[in-house]
Amino acid sequence: MRIPEFKLERYFAKWEFHAPYLLCSSDLEGWRMGDLLALADDDARERWERLGLGYTESTGLPALREALAGLYPGVAADQVLTFAGAQDALFAALNVLLGPGDHAVVTWPGYQSLYEVARATGADVTLLRLREEDGWKVDLAEVERALRPETKALVVNFPHNPTGALPDADTWRGLFALAEARGVYVLSDEVYRLLEYDPRDTLPSAAELSPRGVSVGVMSKAFGLAGLRVGWLATRDAGLLARCAAFKDYTSLCNAAPSEVLALIALRARERVLARSQALLADNLTRLDDFFARRGELFSWVRPRAGSVAFPRWKGPGPVEAFCQSLVEREGVLLLPGGVYDFPGEHFRLGFGRTNLPEALARLERFCDTLPQR
Known part of the structure; x- marks a missing residue:
């Protein structure tokens, strides 16, 4: 690569x-650390105190996956896979979804991994430009024009880094309608989700909206726990999830045991x-x-x-x-x-x-x- x-x-x-x-x-x-541990329930406190520092399950601590699934209505614990940060999750998902001859549409400006990892797989990438004069809003007509017969993935990031943009509900669902009509996966970088200033603006996750939706999250942003290096992806596509789990064997393999328990504490006290x-x-x-x-x-x-x-x-x-x-x-x-x-x-x-x-x-x-x- x-x-x-x-x-x-x-x-x-x-x-x-x-x-x-x-x-x-x-x-x-x-x-x-002390402030976070003070939030622990009895079960999490016991897990912390008897924690062994060996390898962990490659798919993630079961209790952690259950807590993460609770962020996504209609998504089960076995439809969540943990990673060592969102970067690891994005790297795996893009490599599994894309390859030579494929095409991806990616919002821009944006986190460089979203388009450079896609390009590194051999796929062609179209950058979907957001514009200041439009309030950084996504234009569905531009999305539709960017999609091709060989498009495999629409890669989006909302709430958006670096602009803080957020589509309205109709535009968000319109993105998924365009993707569904063409059999395109929507890889949604949702690491800033749950940081909406008005809770009514919170959008349904990609994993909720579509069987081809893939939601990526992390403990770093909304939860203020960047040092844990715990990320995840959630999807109802069992085959895609299995391929991502197999790919992860070549990257982080498993999470740090202390990080998993600390993430569990925060999620239960979310x-x-x-x-x-x-x-x-x-x-x-x-x-x-x-x-x-x-x-x-x-x-x-x-x-x-x-x-x-x-x-x-x-x-x-x-x-x-x-x-x-x-x-x-x-x-x-x-x-x-x-x-x-x-x-x-x-x-x-x-x-x-x-x-x-x-x-x-x-x-x-x-x-x-x-x-x-x-």
Whole structure:
């Protein structure tokens, strides 16, 4: 396999553990071990205390798969397969679904794995561009035009990274209708699901909507547990799930035993865990609304509808890469320029799931005050 360098991850490798203010992180503030263990029910506490550090079941701890299935009405525990993070799940699913001669349609801008892994399988890939002037909305007519007789997979990511876009219910179901009519799988990266600002906007998962729907999730985003490296995919297609399980034998094989139990604790206490996440995002988003209202001369702001990231556009002097470089060097605040997505324009990813956002935003404001007045 030949696959290009992962630009986003190389960018983070340079800055993530050196910049004190990560104003572009996609994950939420991580839970502390003691606070998470305090949420454990009696069964999970006993599992933790008697945990053996041997290999785990390759498909995932049965109790964990049962808890994950609870996120998807109509999906059973044996229709869920765990992985070492969502990246592992995406890698397996794309390699199982696609190969030479196949075609995939992938939303863009987006997480590089969604289209580069697809290309690395030998498949042809059409990027489905989302546009700022349309509010980052997906256009069903463009989707229909992009589909071909050899299309095997429609790869989507909603709530969307990096824009925070979310389709309305009719558009979402329209995507699946187009795919169903052509026998196309919908691989849905749903790692930001359950971070909708209005619960009424929460969309049915791909695994619920279609027998060819494949939902990918992770503990990193909505649950604030990136350090566990627990992801999963859910699908009612037993054959596809079996092929993904066999492919996984060549990647992570199985999850870390402590991570599985800690994920189980969080899932069983998900109402409290998600309430913490929602409160943090709501507070930070209010601060961002105020900031961008004051700084309209420097930034274009399409307010996200869900998730923990947004994709503003830099309108100030110089290219966005120079702006991001100067900001991190002078104020220690890291933003992610849109060039890591190979996306044209002057956009940058902004993440607002961390508790130190007020300090980071104050430093960004101070930096903006030093810019020459127009």
